[in-house]
Amino acid sequence: MAAAHGVMGDAPVRSTRHFLHSETLRGYFLVSPALAALIFTLAAPLTLLVLYSLWTQNDLTLDTNPSLAQYERVFGTDAYRVLFLRSLGISSLVTLLTVAMAYPMAYFVAFKVKRAKFLWLIALTVPFWTSYLLRVFAWKIILGYNGVINSGLISLGLISDPFEFLLYNPTAVVVTLAHAFAAFAILPIYVSLEKIDRSLLEAAADLGDGPVSRFFRITLPLSVPGVIGAAVLIFVPTTGDYVTPALVGGTDGLMIANMVQVQFARVNNWPLGAALSIASMGAVAFVACMTIVMARFAVRRIR
Amino acid sequence: MSDTFIHIENVIKRFGARAAVNNVTLDIGRGEFFSLLGPSGCGKTTLLRMLGGFAQPDSGRILIDAEDVTTLPPNRRPTNMVFQSYAIFPHLTVGENIGYGLRRQKLETSERDRRVDDALALIRLDGFGARRATELSGGERQRVALARALVMRPKVLLLDEPLGALDKRLREAMQVELRQIQRRLGITFVFVTHDQEEALSMSDRIGVMSGGRILQIAGPKMLYDAPNCREVAEFVGTMNLLPALVTGVSGGNVKVQSPVFGAFETVTAEPERYNAGQKILIALRPEKFEVVRAASSPHAIRGTLTAVSYLGDRHQFQITVENAEKPLLAGTHFDRSMDGAPFRSGEEIYVQWNPNEVVLLPKT
Numbered sequence: 001m002a003a004a005h006g007v008m009g010d011a012p013v014r015s016t017r018h019f020l021h022s023e024t025l026r027g028y029f030l031v032s033p034a035l036a037a038l039i040f041t042l043a044a045p046l047t048l049l050v051l052y053s054l055w056t057q058n059d060l061t062l063d064t065n066p067s068l069a070q071y072e073r074v075f076g077t078d079a080y081r082v083l084f085l086r087s088l089g090i091s092s093l094v095t096l097l098t099v100a101m102a103y104p105m106a107y108f109v110a111f112k113v114k115r116a117k118f119l120w121l122i123a124l125t126v127p128f129w130t131s132y133l134l135r136v137f138a139w140k141i142i143l144g145y146n147g148v149i150n151s152g153l154i155s156l157g158l159i160s161d162p163f164e165f166l167l168y169n170p171t172a173v174v175v176t177l178a179h180a181f182a183a184f185a186i187l188p189i190y191v192s193l194e195k196i197d198r199s200l201l202e203a204a205a206d207l208g209d210g211p212v213s214r215f216f217r218i219t220l221p222l223s224v225p226g227v228i229g230a231a232v233l234i235f236v237p238t239t240g241d242y243v244t245p246a247l248v249g250g251t252d253g254l255m256i257a258n259m260v261q262v263q264f265a266r267v268n269n270w271p272l273g274a275a276l277s278i279a280s281m282g283a284v285a286f287v288a289c290m291t292i293v294m295a296r297f298a299v300r301r302i303r
Numbered sequence: 304m305s306d307t308f309i310h311i312e313n314v315i316k317r318f319g320a321r322a323a324v325n326n327v328t329l330d331i332g333r334g335e336f337f338s339l340l341g342p343s344g345c346g347k348t349t350l351l352r353m354l355g356g357f358a359q360p361d362s363g364r365i366l367i368d369a370e371d372v373t374t375l376p377p378n379r380r381p382t383n384m385v386f387q388s389y390a391i392f393p394h395l396t397v398g399e400n401i402g403y404g405l406r407r408q409k410l411e412t413s414e415r416d417r418r419v420d421d422a423l424a425l426i427r428l429d430g431f432g433a434r435r436a437t438e439l440s441g442g443e444r445q446r447v448a449l450a451r452a453l454v455m456r457p458k459v460l461l462l463d464e465p466l467g468a469l470d471k472r473l474r475e476a477m478q479v480e481l482r483q484i485q486r487r488l489g490i491t492f493v494f495v496t497h498d499q500e501e502a503l504s505m506s507d508r509i510g511v512m513s514g515g516r517i518l519q520i521a522g523p524k525m526l527y528d529a530p531n532c533r534e535v536a537e538f539v540g541t542m543n544l545l546p547a548l549v550t551g552v553s554g555g556n557v558k559v560q561s562p563v564f565g566a567f568e569t570v571t572a573e574p575e576r577y578n579a580g581q582k583i584l585i586a587l588r589p590e591k592f593e594v595v596r597a598a599s600s601p602h603a604i605r606g607t608l609t610a611v612s613y614l615g616d617r618h619q620f621q622i623t624v625e626n627a628e629k630p631l632l633a634g635t636h637f638d639r640s641m642d643g644a645p646f647r648s649g650e651e652i653y654v655q656w657n658p659n660e661v662v663l664l665p666k667t
Contacts, residue, residue, distance in 0.1 A: 210376075
């Protein structure tokens with residue numbers, strides 16, 4: 001229809017036609033599958049979660065009068081506060097460790113590898129082709145009472161009794177998570193390093209900088225976007241991880257997600273579980289934003 | 304050339320099997336504006352990068368101000384470079400870019416600020432210090448790159464095709480400006496370009512490179528008027544090249560027989576390069592020809608005007624003459640003869656020339 005009237009060129013028809021062919025409409029069309037998926041899998045459950053967090057569970061009945069009672073419990077109970085702080089502490093440590101370990105690897109591939117960089121990147125991700133669960137169990141086997149480390153040390157005659165402090169504590173959680181998320185850190189950092197114009201480093205050398213100053217004055221500040229990306233990519237999912245703490249954390253290594261799981265599944269108190277989830281989302285968002293702001297500030301100071 | 308300031312001796316640089324710089328020996332004087340001119344891939348940039356320390360020669364050595372710098376890294380050389388891409392640091396302001404190298408030196412903050420301000424004034428970007436480097440135009444970036452290098456007060460400034468990315472008008476303005484800055488500061492400039500007009504207009508001396516070798520080193524006028532080989536003649540300006548035969552050499556005079564120009568005698572600075580019976584090339588610039596309707600000189604040849612092109616400031620004629628493979632090119636400021644009637648394509652005319660302006664080139 002629009003095409004037929006288009007020849008006439010009168011204003012209203014032209015504007016309709018303009019809309020049908022517009023970039024905006026085409027844009028909406030292109031994002032519609034993703035948008036639909038997001039609405040059904042993210043927005044809708046999230047709304048439900050917020051609603052639940054405002055309700056109250058009275059044994060077997062659900063009281064749907066909105067109240068902030070669940071949030072008062074979340075913030076007023078010491079046990080939950082400990083879990084929150086531990087979760088944020090563990091995932092901060094994991095983020096720090098993973099970025100610190102991934103940076104040299106990404107740097108090596110971006111700057112030192114001359115050919116077949118693609119193969120190197122693939123090779124770095126090979127350990128992550130197995131399932132997450134399998135990798136967590138692998139660490140359980142490595143750190144366990146009769147595990148690789150203990151039996152190795154015993155057969156070398158260095159110790160007579162196995163160490164018990166390797167598994168079932170926060171350290172085991174940190175080690176396992178740091179390994180599990182390494183690939184997520186390497187790729188964004190690699191991309192930001194690869195983008196750096198090599199003539200900038202030559203210019204810095206020309207102006208008197210040795211390799212170390214060059215790194216701190218040019219390479220590091222220009223790779224900050226990749227580092228921030230990597231940090232967020234690790235921090236956000238590790239804070240909410242519950243598989244690793246459940247399998248290798250023991251009682252001291254439990255995190256907030258384990259409590260959420262307990263509330264939803266075992267105790268059947270969905271409102272409290274929902275409130276815990278929302279609170280942990282808020283905490284993650286807050287810490288992530290603070291990290292970004294601080295990184296930007298640090299970059300400005302480096303100059 | 305005054306005293307030798309940069310001494311390049313038998314420098315060879317290979318990339319794989321190919322020698323990018325093939326046994327170059329070259330001296331550059333103190334305070335000289337020296338250009339390396341050549342087509343892309345001739346090795347001029349590689350040679351410049353070896354001067355700056357960004358590449359190491361496979362053999363040979365490089366001395367700057369009597370100091371052997373062959374193996375020194377860029378940060379320990381008395382040179383600074385203006386990069387082809389300008390390499391402006393995107394995360395810093397204009398002032399921070401210019402002061403980048405000064406921060407390493409133990410200067411008072413006020414002294415550093417003063418030198419940055421002076422540098423901004425030098426490139427006529429006063430007040431730009433606080434701007435972000437990413438907000439600059441191409442011409443401004445080029446000038447910031449220049450100021451960032453000059454503020455270091457280098458003994459030698461290396462410039463890698465710094466004007467290549469600018470439009471023609473800006474490029475010509477920058478040529479004049481660069482030349483003035485160089486004169487004022489008295490710093491030795493080594494300038495790499497593939498643009499022969501740029502090299503001719505700015506340099507004290509020019510080294511023409513091809514295939515990793517230096518073909519000729521000469522001042523602009525010498526290079527234009529007396530190229531020493533076919534490649535230089537073809538690369539610098541436009542040249543009519545014709546085969547000829549040497550029939551005799553006596554003193555500085557050479558007798559030549561050409562199928563197009565006939566027999567004539569000319570002077571040469573290097574008579575020892577020629578002997579009787581040798582096949583050579585003779586070369587004449589288009590503007591050395593005079594196009595007339597009636598011959599007034601014994602050195603005139605008859606031809607047919609096959610094309611007239613208007614180039615704004617002059618006209619270029621294509622003239623077909625007997626025994627020549629290609630038409631001759633003649634350039635002139637006027638499109639008409641002394642009698643006032645314009646020349647037309649297809650017209651029979653005469654081309655007059657002066658034997659002493661003919662350049663002899665050994666056939667290679």
